[in-house]
Amino acid sequence: MRSTIAVDGFRKLTAMSRATVSQFAGVRDLVKYVPRRALLYIPGSNQKMLDKVPNIKADCVVLELEDGVAMTSKHLARQQVVKSVDRLMTNRHDLKCFELGIRVNSVSSGLIEEDVTELSKAEHLPNAFMVPKVDSSEELAAVFDVFRRHYGAKRVMDTNTRLVIWIESARGMLDMPRILASALNLHKNSGFFKLDAVVFGSDDYCADIGAQRSADGNELVWARQRFVACCKAFQLQAIDAVFIDLKDMGGLKKYSEEGHRWGFTGKQVIHPSQVEIVQNAFMPTAEKVEWATELVHAFSQHESQGKGAFQVLKLESK
Amino acid sequence: MRSTIAVDGFRKLTAMSRATVSQFAGVRDLVKYVPRRALLYIPGSNQKMLDKVPNIKADCVVLELEDGVAMTSKHLARQQVVKSVDRLMTNRHDLKCFELGIRVNSVSSGLIEEDVTELSKAEHLPNAFMVPKVDSSEELAAVFDVFRRHYGAKRVMDTNTRLVIWIESARGMLDMPRILASALNLHKNSGFFKLDAVVFGSDDYCADIGAQRSADGNELVWARQRFVACCKAFQLQAIDAVFIDLKDMGGLKKYSEEGHRWGFTGKQVIHPSQVEIVQNAFMPTAEKVEWATELVHAFSQHESQGKGAFQVLKLESK
Amino acid sequence: MRSTIAVDGFRKLTAMSRATVSQFAGVRDLVKYVPRRALLYIPGSNQKMLDKVPNIKADCVVLELEDGVAMTSKHLARQQVVKSVDRLMTNRHDLKCFELGIRVNSVSSGLIEEDVTELSKAEHLPNAFMVPKVDSSEELAAVFDVFRRHYGAKRVMDTNTRLVIWIESARGMLDMPRILASALNLHKNSGFFKLDAVVFGSDDYCADIGAQRSADGNELVWARQRFVACCKAFQLQAIDAVFIDLKDMGGLKKYSEEGHRWGFTGKQVIHPSQVEIVQNAFMPTAEKVEWATELVHAFSQHESQGKGAFQVLKLESK
Known part of the structure; x- marks a missing residue:
């Protein structure tokens, strides 16, 4: 109360x-x-894009090991991300972004153990660890466990590394209040990984329920508005769906402003060209x-x- | 079953x-x-408006101590409402409304104790007590407790005073089924305060989730339709959002009719000029x-x- | 996981x-x-329509004892359905449909006992039993119980008869995750009646919440999209609302395609003339x-x- x-x-x-x-x-x-008006994905397998990170003005930059990286490139991506995070965090004050995060693969993919094993070899921690496809509180417990085993609780606690998760399925959407409550409890009990933002994995969600994304976006009214309410009930940031069409800047602006009006605090972007429009919309x-x-x-x-x-x-x- | x-x-x-x-x-x-097609707020601090209550034809008139009353006027408002309820209920049959209610401040405001202390000095009870910003079943238990302490259970039971509550936050919206079930249980166990209607506190809800109200109203589709379903699952009246623009009678009519079509049983009004349009829409x-x-x-x-x-x-x- | x-x-x-x-x-x-793009009702009281079943190309044909049959015709309908299911299932390979189901009356109607008593006299089982107006997991337990008593678990198990249920009230909609979970548990424990699809009883739902169906269909956005998410979280088919206007084939097409885009896997149809448009939309x-x-x-x-x-x-x- x-x-x-x-x-x-x-x-x-x-x-x-x-x-x-x-x-x-x-x-x-x-x-x-930490503002996260625009959250930009940088594939860990793409060294050329990793090299551009210092100049990227997105509030939040995500070094990506999951969907943006092909199965055959996972190993390379892990190694490149380890080197990148050390180089970037050494000169943290030179970065234009507010947050540098690393997104690992989901628990259900079976790849997270290898991701964290490799990432823990880096000298530096990112500002946030990011975990996709969280479907249950049990999965979250597994996430805390794998990080504790490889990093040690003390190391993660000392740096106040934050946690950002993705909700991307019907199951995750229905159980969202329980998942968010358990994330905050896991933090309370462990002392590390304060959940700070939740991202709506719109395209995987549509795939899971068998829906198709349309121009009017009507197919996602229930999911997006429920998503915002769940986040705000737990005082968390709510990050909106991606906008796929890189050529349609008018559409991007329209949907960004709609998201802001509906209560989202930011939006995923898939290309640097989308950053400015999105950040303006979420001012x-x-x-x-x-x-x-x-x-x-x-x-x-x-x-x-x-x-x-x-x-x-x-x-x-x- | x-x-x-x-x-x-x-x-x-x-x-x-x-x-x-x-x-x-x-x-x-x-x-x-009790029909509550139009539910009209009368600020307890405004004696001139209190004097007009007998002639107001809104189904439900709310003598208001909460948002409609500035902090510096709370004390005055309580005193004026005590006098008004005694005068109005003495000549109950002269009133044009079906229900005369009093809205106290929320539990979380810390002001409800003083409200009820003062109100209990009135000789008459209103037809209903009204409680804003109910976020949890624990808060409802606190509401029953404060009234029991100041009025005594017997006094409130004898008059069949009803209860009307407001849901105005993301937390309250998510927990609504639990809140409504607990309200009916508290009534069952105590014998007083039968919950009869629930009001959607649209503007505070938008503030809580960081949304902005727009002309199309799309930002509230999920909340308003979930609200109706929750109310109806418990056989309760569902009272729709306020319509702020006092000059736009066409808009008021449109949104009132939409609310009626969606299953709402009535609507909040903030000025007597809105009453007739709203009551017609909810016929x-x-x-x-x-x-x-x-x-x-x-x-x-x-x-x-x-x-x-x-x-x-x-x-x-x- | x-x-x-x-x-x-x-x-x-x-x-x-x-x-x-x-x-x-x-x-x-x-x-x-089993595809159920179009689910067509055939009133059990209408012998002429029952005779046409072999040539009906709807994916799923429902021999109907509930809403499509007047109270005074329930007895006749039961008898005709018993004879029809025996005749139709004897020549199962001649039927154009993928599934022949029988819809009994709801538990709350008090008529289901008589329905099942009569139906169990048929030599053949349909491909699926269908139960309307499921409001709680307790009702589902009662459904399993009545079938077990009249058919015996072994008989129903041996044939892999499937279960299809209808959600048609605010209560059912709110408790849908619990209802679906309990259906799957009842199957797991009993070995019969695998829940395979859930149907949205749109018109009874609207009646329950006091809503009116409109041309734009906006009044059902929350309910239909929540319905899809619940079904898909349990890997179940989601069957969309009926479209009442038999003359408006353009409207039927539009709403069918919308349903498909939103994640529904099929749609209820009330006349054979609607089948082709619906089945094409859900391809x-x-x-x-x-x-x-x-x-x-x-x-x-x-x-x-x-x-x-x-x-x-x-x-x-x-």
């Missing part, structure tokens, strides 16, 4: 995402917020920025007067 | 809401049905009225023949 | 329904798949057929090389 000092006038702050606050205002307790509105500014002002005043706890409706964990 | 005497031809009666029956036909067992269809009339006729015949239990498909509790 | 040999390139096979494989490719383990796409062909080819190669287990992503049970 949330305990709140209801500050009159601040009620509207419920309309403001935490993103707004930290991006534009810098309130201390919210400073850990907080001017109204939100104004409120964030007011909040910071009120917070500063509150502090300077030596008052106690300062709480704002809905920004607090329940 | 429902036990039913399947009366041939009466199957279509499943299409008829209980509202139709009681409003137009007067079947005895359904006589307790049962001519087809439903016809069926209700047939039902009453059949019921009368059944009774006059001295037969036993008369049950109609889906009108019975499961 | 599914265990999979991830075959590179085969990932896209997740997009292929089991229907495609069995219909067009004949993979051994999938050969039991797998050329892309899916191509993949199915590739799958069969790969499977044959795999076998000829004497390799072990051949598994394909998502086609395996979890």
Whole structure:
């Protein structure tokens, strides 16, 4: 149950995402917020693209071992990603992105053990580990287990490495509240891997339910809106479907803005050319920025007067 | 499991809401049905509006202590509402509304204790108590507890005061079946506060999930349709979102009719000028009225023949 | 948790329904798949229509004792269906349909006991028994019980008679995951009645929630898409709503194609004139057929090389 000092006038702050606050205002307790307006995949098998990572301006860059990498290239990709993460994290401050993550293969693929075995040889940890096709809380427990065995809990804990997961099946969608609750519990019990964002694996979801993606996108209304509600019930970021047509920038803009209006906090992108349109679409509105500014002002005043706890409706964990 | 005497031809009666029956036909067992086609908020801090309540024709009038009242006016509002409810309920038969309710602040606001302390000083009880922002069954238990402590169970039981709650968050929406089941159980165990209607707090819900309300309303398809299904699974009324633009009567009519088609039984209104359009939109269809009339006729015949239990498909509790 | 040999390139096979494989490719383990693109009701009370069954080309023909039969004709319908199923199943190979089913009345109607008592007098079993208005797992247990008592478990087991159920209420829709899980468990424990498909009882659902069906069909977006997700999470076929207007073949085509795009595997039809349009709409796409062909080819190669287990992503049970 949330305990709140209801500050009159601040009620509207419920309309403001935490993103707004930290991006534009810098309130201390919210400073850990990582924006992921655009989440871009870089295939670990593609060295040329790996070399471009430092200049990529997507909020979140994903070094990818799963769907973006052919079965015959998995081994190569692992080795290239290990070298890349060490090189990139050594010069972390030079990167244009807010987060550098690595996506391993799913538990059900049988490939995750080899992925983590290889990745643990890197000297550096990425900002986040990313796990696709999470269908159950049991799979999540297996994810925590494989990382603990290869990295040791202490190493992962020390760096505050975050966790990002993908929901991509009917089963995962139906059990999403249980999966998210178990992710937060696994973190609480283990001390590592704080779940921070959930990504909607739209195309695998469609394949799983036998649906076809269409121009109007009507086939995904239930799934996308349920997805957002589940994420927000657990105070997590919600990352929207990919937009496949690289030539249709108008369509990309339209769907990005729709996603933002529906409550998504960001969107997957499959090419650097999609980044700018997506990041603009997921910028907080001017109204939100104004409120964030007011909040910071009120917070500063509150502090300077030596008052106690300062709480704002809905920004607090329940 | 429902036990039913399947009366041939009466199957279509499943299409008829209980509202139709009681409003137009007067079947005895359904006589307790309170229509809430339009549910109008009157800020407890606004004495001028409180004075107009007797002439307001909205089915349900809500004397409001929560969002409609600024923090600095909470105390004044409580005092004015206490006086108003005593004056209005003393001349209950003069009121144009079917129900006079009082909405207190939420459990999570920390203000409900003071609300109920003050309200219990009134001589009269309203027809219903109304509780916003119910996020969990634990909060509902707290609601029953605070009323029991201040009113005494006997006083609330004797008057059959009803309960109306608001669902306004992602958490509340996901847990809605559990929340509604627990409300009915709390009533069963305590003997007071029969939950009768649930209201969709659309704007706070959008704020909670980070969504923005749009002209097409597409951002709320999942939430509104899930909301209706949850209410109807528990035989409860479902009250639709507010319509903010007071000048757009065409839009109000369109969205009211859509809500009615989708299964909502009524709609929140924020100004008396919205009442008539909304109440007309939520009138049962001519087809439903016809069926209700047939039902009453059949019921009368059944009774006059001295037969036993008369049950109609889906009108019975499961 | 599914265990999979991830075959590179085969990932896209997740997009292929089991229907495609069995219909067009004949993979051994999938050969039991029964297509139900069009599911046609034949009222058991209508002898003239029963006589036409051998020539009906709908994938699935339902000899109907429930909604399509008036209360006063239930007895006649049972007798006619008993005779029809014996005559039709004796010459099973002459039938144009893939499946001949019998739909009994619901548990809640109180009529199912009499239905099954009468049906068990037939010498032949249909390919499937079909049960409407399943609202809870308790009702399903009652269904298994009544069939066991009248048929004996051995008789039903021996013939691999399948089960098809209808979800038609808000309660059933909310509890659908639990209902489907319990159906599969009841089968596992009893050895008979493998649940194979679930049908969305759209019009009774609308009646239950007080909704009205409209031309745009927007009132059912949540229910239909949740329905598909629930079915697919349990690897079951999902059969879409009826289309009432027998004259509007364009509308029928449009809604059938929409259903197919959304993941439904078939659709209910209420007249033989609707069969062809519906079956065409639910044909797998050329892309899916191509993949199915590739799958069969790969499977044959795999076998000829004497390799072990051949598994394909998502086609395996979890």
